[in-house]
Amino acid sequence: xxxxxxxxxxxxxxxxxxxxxxxxxxxxxxxxxxxxxxxxxxxxxxxxxxxxxxxxxxxxxxxxxxxxxxxxxxxxxxxxxxxxxxxxxxxxxxxxxxxxxxxxxxxxxxxxxxxxxxxxxxxxxxxxxxxxxxxxxxxxxxxxxxxxxxxxxxxxxxxxxxxxxxxxxxxxxxxxxxxxxxxxxxxxxxxxxxxxxxxxxxxxxxxxxxxxxxxxxxxxxxxxxxxxxxxxxxxxxxxxxxxxxxxxxxxxxxxxxxxxxxxxxxxxxxxxxxxxxxxxxxxxxxxxxxxxxxxxxxxxxxxxxxxxxxxxxxxxxxxxxxxxxxxxxxxxxxxxxxxxxxxxxxxxxxxxxxxxxxxxxxxxxxxxxxxxxxxxxxxxxxxxxxxxxxxxxxxxxxxxxxxxxxxxxxxxxxxxxxxxxxxxxxxxxxxxxxxxxxxxxxxxxxxxxxxxxxxxxxxxxxxxxxxxxxxxxxxxxxxxxxxxxxxxxxxxxxxxxxxxxxxxxxxxxxxxxxxxxxxxxxxxxxxxxxxxxxxxxxxxxxxxxxxxxxxxxxxxxxxxxxxxxxxxxxxxxxxxxxxxxxxxxxxxxxxxxxxxxxxxxxxxxxxxxxxxxxxxxxxxxxxxxxxxxxxxxxxxxxxxxxxxxxxxxxxxxxxxxxxxxxxxxxxxxxxxxxxxxxxxxxxxxxxxxxxxxxxxxxxxxxxxxxx
Ligand code: IVH
Numbered sequence: 001x002x003x004x005x006x007x008x009x010x011x012x013x014x015x016x017x018x019x020x021x022x023x024x025x026x027x028x029x030x031x032x033x034x035x036x037x038x039x040x041x042x043x044x045x046x047x048x049x050x051x052x053x054x055x056x057x058x059x060x061x062x063x064x065x066x067x068x069x070x071x072x073x074x075x076x077x078x079x080x081x082x083x084x085x086x087x088x089x090x091x092x093x094x095x096x097x098x099x100x101x102x103x104x105x106x107x108x109x110x111x112x113x114x115x116x117x118x119x120x121x122x123x124x125x126x127x128x129x130x131x132x133x134x135x136x137x138x139x140x141x142x143x144x145x146x147x148x149x150x151x152x153x154x155x156x157x158x159x160x161x162x163x164x165x166x167x168x169x170x171x172x173x174x175x176x177x178x179x180x181x182x183x184x185x186x187x188x189x190x191x192x193x194x195x196x197x198x199x200x201x202x203x204x205x206x207x208x209x210x211x212x213x214x215x216x217x218x219x220x221x222x223x224x225x226x227x228x229x230x231x232x233x234x235x236x237x238x239x240x241x242x243x244x245x246x247x248x249x250x251x252x253x254x255x256x257x258x259x260x261x262x263x264x265x266x267x268x269x270x271x272x273x274x275x276x277x278x279x280x281x282x283x284x285x286x287x288x289x290x291x292x293x294x295x296x297x298x299x300x301x302x303x304x305x306x307x308x309x310x311x312x313x314x315x316x317x318x319x320x321x322x323x324x325x326x327x328x329x330x331x332x333x334x335x336x337x338x339x340x341x342x343x344x345x346x347x348x349x350x351x352x353x354x355x356x357x358x359x360x361x362x363x364x365x366x367x368x369x370x371x372x373x374x375x376x377x378x379x380x381x382x383x384x385x386x387x388x389x390x391x392x393x394x395x396x397x398x399x400x401x402x403x404x405x406x407x408x409x410x411x412x413x414x415x416x417x418x419x420x421x422x423x424x425x426x427x428x429x430x431x432x433x434x435x436x437x438x439x440x441x442x443x444x445x446x447x448x449x450x451x452x453x454x455x456x457x458x459x460x461x462x463x464x465x466x467x468x469x470x471x472x473x474x475x476x477x478x479x480x481x482x483x484x485x486x487x488x489x490x491x492x493x494x495x496x497x498x499x500x501x502x503x504x505x506x507x508x509x510x511x512x513x514x515x516x517x518x519x520x521x522x523x524x525x526x527x528x529x530x531x532x533x534x535x536x537x538x539x540x541x542x543x544x545x546x547x548x549x550x551x552x553x554x555x556x557x558x559x560x561x562x563x564x565x566x567x568x569x570x571x572x573x574x575x576x577x578x579x580x581x582x583x584x585x586x587x588x589x590x591x592x593x594x595x596x597x598x599x600x601x602x603x604x605x606x607x608x609x610x611x612x613x614x615x616x617x618x619x620x621x622x623x624x625x626x627x628x629x630x631x632x633x634x635x636x637x638x639x640x641x642x643x644x645x646x647x648x649x650x651x652x653x654x655x656x657x658x659x660x661x662x663x664x665x666x667x668x669x670x671x672x673x674x675x676x677x678x679x680x681x682x683x684x685x686x687x688x689x690x691x692x693x694x695x696x697x698x699x700x701x702x703x704x705x706x707x
Contacts (some may be wrong), residue, residue: 007059010060011105012060019056021050021065026053029041031316059091060420080397081156081222082157083154083155083156084145086154086155087240088149090240092316094321096322098144102274103353105300106123109121109307113649114646122302122303123271123277125268125270125281126267128293128297128298128703129185129293130147130187130206131186131211131293133148134149134162134219135183135240137148140178142170142172143168143171145159146158148219158220160227162219163188166234167235167263169260169262182236182238183236183238184237185237186215187211187233188212189292190293192231193211199281209362213231218232219232233263234263236254236257236258237254245305249305250302253305257288262524262650267508270303271300278296280323282293285327289333298323298324299324304435311661315552328360330359331357333354335380338353338413342421342450344455345441346442349367349369349370350368350372352376357388359389367388368398371438371440372415374438375415379412380413381401381406382400383610384402385406391625417443421444422442422444422448424443427440449479452485455545456479456487463542465535466532466539467490467532468525470529473641478493487614487615488611491615494529495528497526533620534622535620536625537558537562539622540564544602547601549599552590553595556588559625561622564612567612571599573604574599575604587597632661633704634661635660635661635662636661638662638665638673640672640675641653641676641678642685643663644678644680648677657705660705667684669691670682670691672693675694676695679698
């Protein structure tokens with residue numbers, strides 16, 4: 001097609017033809033993105049299409065069409081839902097893939113609870129529905145609020161839409177607790193999905209890619225009358241705030257939900273152990289295609305609620321539940337090309353460009369090839385026929401090449417020795433164990449535009465700064481317009497707006513709106529950015545994109561340092577090898593050498609220190625973490641556990657201490673406040689005695705922790 005041609009070589013006829021194609025395609029992609037929540041191409045590809053359209057129009061201004069994408073407003077994104085902060089966060093689940101993982105899960109639970117092997121441990125088993133989770137709040141028996149999960153802490157208020165969903169009662173029978181929050185999954189059945197798509201096709205509207213996207217698109221309608229025409233259903237399986245608990249087991253709660261009028265899953269079972277869970281998994285997996293709705297695995301939960309309470313959570317998932325996934329679905333297609341993407345840490349990732357194929361109900365045209373070794377190991381060549389698989393939300397992968405189908409002209413891929421974005425040399429680092437790292441990296445650092453741009457996207461991402469209306473698309477636009485290069489630039493956008501003409505913003509606004517509407521929407525965006533100057537400190541640290549610093553470690557660092565100034569001073573001291581700094585950090589439970597090394601490397605670079613300074617200058621003042629429970633005598637104390645505890649496991653004792661706001665350390669020092677010494681405690685107890693610290697035996701600790 002002519003699109004590969006440089007614009008300077010296009011004839012008028014070719015240009016006219018391509019402008020027509022682009023107008024149609026961009027319109028379809030706008031609708032797919034904004035109205036169906038189902039983008040079919042990457043943001044980068046979409047933006048490239050729009051740029052090509054603009055460039056052709058610039059060369060042939062008289063060919064500009066009446067329906068030119070340059071003048072079109074992208075279908076309005078669903079804005080306007082109020083935010084809802086979940087009283088209890090909506091969590092995710094850890095994943096298991098095989099019987100060993102399930103046995104490990106059960107063993108972990110038993111160990112944490114110090115349960116003997118013979119003690120009964122009933123577990124529930126139910127399908128994991130591939131839909132969207134929702135939280136329904138009832139006060140005095142009346143549905144007063146329905147919300148999406150959002151990022152787990154804050155969701156969107158979609159009460160009116162949820163009231164149209166089958167299986168959600170608007171009132172509860174008398175006798176229900178004053179406050180009830182039922183959680184579950186909104187989904188669309190396979191039949192309803194097929195029916196909706198055929199109505200869409202008849203009406204000349206684009207079809208949905210899969211039932212999940214159809215359910216998401218339907219729930220996010222600003223007009224509840226539209227949602228009401230979409231056949232959505234609900235399964236209740238969990239809860240949030242309750243003024244009291246009407247049952248003492250998971251199964252009892254689900255029965256209660258059914259009695260109140262919610263639909264619950266008919267495949268719900270209580271199982272005695274791993275064998276029964278696995279038999280149930282097999283039975284559902286065999287009937288997966290005829291259940292009538294999409295499921296991507298099973299969810300197992302410890303049945304007894306008192307055990308659930310003791311097990312608690314790690315990071316964002318409960319210790320008492322796990323998702324046992326079904327195997328990935330596969331399809332065969334042709335590998336058209338291999339692109340190289342440069343990530344925020346400089347990692348070069350090869351991405352397979354595929355002839356579009358439907359895998360398990362989802363259209364796939366890109367798949368990751370991970371790294372250079374993976375391409376050699378699988379001997380993947382351009383032109384090959386390949387087997388692609390996708391599992392859940394994971395990026396599709398190439399499983400293998402269909403060797404019999406290899407064409408004579410298939411081309412082996414040569415991995416670039418220069419970064420495609422900045423032309424710096426690429427390298428594979430030497431790991432500590434002496435092997436070469438599998439990842440090829442660009443050595444350009446922040447001078448590489450791709451790395452800098454990806455770091456910005458990470459900085460504004462959902463688990464980090466999370467500004468409504470500021471996503472990857474906007475970062476790309478603002479970057480291309482030269483408005484942002486560093487995180488601090490985001491906070492200077494308002495100033496820059498006043499310095500630039502509206503025309504300029506019209507072309508750089510991610511939402512591509514007309515000038516009138518644009519002013520309101522950018523001002524709204526700037527207000528949202530301003531509010532995030534007080535972002536939670538852990539999100540801020542996570543957003544910096546320091547290698548090995550995930551959400552959990554960011555929280556540990558935030559709790560340790562509390563302010564940007566302390567964090568920066570500590571980091572600089574660490575990079576300069578100031579005595580004790582490394583020890584103090586490695587002493588934080590959950591922080592290891594790899595992380596501390598990464599921090600030292602980060603603070604050894606002057607541009608990173610300048611980045612933090614610039615953020616502070618731009619008025620960013622992150623909110624320090626709130627201590628978990630201010631009224632406990634343990635809050636803020638540093639505790640070391642040593643020896644064997646008899647009535648609770650070490651893990652449970654540690655989790656309890658952390659839930660009360662204590663810091664659990666691995667070694668005894670002058671900074672330790674309390675040492676809990678179980679049976680057989682040795683050198684740590686001795687050191688504590690020498691230092692004159694408070695030493696508690698197991699019973700004294702249990703008394704203190706339950707006060
Ligand atoms: S329980 C604290 N049960 O899976 C645990 N989740 O990967 C709460 N999901 O966000 C979740 N079916 O949207 C649970 N039967 C089921 C589920 C289920 C689907 C979803 C849910 C959750 C996600 C976690």
